[in-house]
Amino acid sequence: MPKNKKIRVCLLFGGKSGEHEVSLQSAKSIYEKLDKEKYDVLLVGIDKDGQWLLGDAANYLLNEENPKLIALNKVNAKPVTAIVKQESAELISIQSGKGLGSVDVFFPITHGTYGEDGALQGFLELLDTAYVGAGVLGSAVGMDKDVMKKLFKDAGLEVGKYVAGTRKTLTSDALQTAIKELGFPIFVKPANLGSSVGISKAKNEEDLKAAMDDAFQYDTKIVLEEFIPGREIELSVLGNDEPIASIPGEVLPNHEFYSYEAKYIDENGAGLEIPAKISEDKVKEVQKLAVRAFQSLDLLGMARADFFLKSDGAFVVNEVNTLPGFTKISMYPKLWELTGIPFSELLDKLIELAIEKRAEKDKLKRTFDI
Template sequence: MVEKALVKVGILFGGKSVEHEVSLLSAKNVMDALDLDRFELVPIFVDKAGRWLLVDSLDALLEKTAAESDGAAVSYGPVVSFVPGGQGRLIHLSDMASSTYVDVVFPVLHGLCGEDGSVQGLLKLAGVPYVGSEIIGSAIGMDKDVSKRLLRVAGIPIAPFYAFKRGDAIDCRKVLEELGLPVFVKPASLGSSVGVAKVVDASGLQAAIDAAFKFDAKVLVEKFIEGREIECAVLGNDDPVASVVGEISSSHDFYSYEAKYVDKKAVKLTVPASIDSTIADRVRALSVQSFHVLCCTGMARVDFFLSKDGSLVVNEINTIPGFTSMSMYPLLWQATGLAYRTLISQLIELAMQRFAQNEELKTSF
């Protein structure tokens, strides 16, 4: 009896992003959960210079990174690049005759050049399946300005906001007259609350905007919505399903980067959330609707604010949610009855199914 070949899964992590370290934490969990009876792991590390390198494991990488910080010479694996139309071929740039192949890629990249459509476009040109949303869904989901405008047109409730590009004339007084205080200032295309500030005094608005512009070329100023922070996970392609609903509460002033990844004691995750079943059903329905409106596939986490009067506001969608030990996406699915390992397997299967469907499309007329 011939044994079935393992599916080679390229775990793509790191990235040229302020969320580089978060990606390492997520990738560690994904790698540990991979079903090695079905899949073969191929770790692909993207360093902060943007180089793609094969590594033996994330543990080895972390050891090398520690040595590097001590000034020791560090040797990673070969620098590689996908070949356009190569169906998963990674050519070794130091030895062009050498190649590594993967059958599917699992991007565990957060932020710019990771979940904004850039990598997705590269992988599409390479002719290899990949987990998560395609180019358009990734790009839309990453840009909070564009995604909020699309949600608003679809009749999905969002918080009032202004969006400014670098160089725009900004009338802070006019903004506050319309939005009131406090407001949140955030880069348009970053996650993990990087560069986000809560402004409680009019005199601090311009400084917060200037600080956010250090991370992005477009900045949002958003009306503060008082309410509970509710999250829901979505899984699927054409017929996605929603998980149970969870709640995040923090002793910090808001769910900041530090609260998410540094001060674990500051955060309480409640799964499932203690909310009325009718509201929970509404959250799930809005999550799936938002997933469709924003052209998502594979996976996404949809974040809400729940006001005291029971009204819901969609805060944002995350097309490559975190997979750290504190991340809600896998926790929500575990509470729904989908084990972590099974979730990772299903995400890979969804990627390969979508790729096979797209391959059936005509390319000539």
């Protein structure tokens, strides 16, 4: 890429997941903070059916100040798709087939199913383009609460006891064994989802059955987890092969747990304390664990790593989020800001990391002589 040319960034947001609205809010703050001296920005909103719509910066969102009513503005938005074109990817109009702009790097900020789980990353991979964040593998395992824990364990991280299964494998015998092993209360979760959707805390067998039915509405695989009493400590991680971790923050839910309601509905659902009030030694310890969690899943670019800090001082890893919330008040950018990387600079780094990784991949041999 010539040095003085602006980098063409395509921000992808919205999408088919339940986190569509959150994604629009993330996109809005990213768009505002992207340095327009450095970047030409193409705004592509993905609607709830999965259609890509190229919008106009002046009016690509409706009700943008209202987190509940915020929506894509489809009027005048052009349906597009992306294709491979020589050196870079190209957005083309579905209607006319005409090129509407080449793209140097995609910035997907599509939280949840299809956008965060490797599906969209697979499409971007086929375009041979640079894109921000985890690749196909990292996105997929970073979404699956069962496989993720297996890889964490393999990396020597402490993980809570859990049992994963489907309707067929979680027979009544298997369930009795699980109850004995985990004890009540049991957290029940769809294996692949986010935003606490479909998650319940079951206090007895009756609760457990209802919780499982609920979780099975969202996924064919669920996880049952032992309850881990502890503080919720979160860190932001940034980098490719040499990731760094931010200062930790603490989530203080005012509900029984950090539920969907506490996250998005109730304005006073949770408090964030940044930095978390923990000793310097503990900060160093959890920063190392966050980097290890990131590396154990082969992640790239960014992730938020979430832990429980138990009263005995041990950190238990809960999960990572490969496309964390990016609104101005979201934990991921806030933690970096207080660590010394302002929002705009953070976006520069993420774009740089994406371009770097693409360049590395471009150097690989794709054919070989027999």
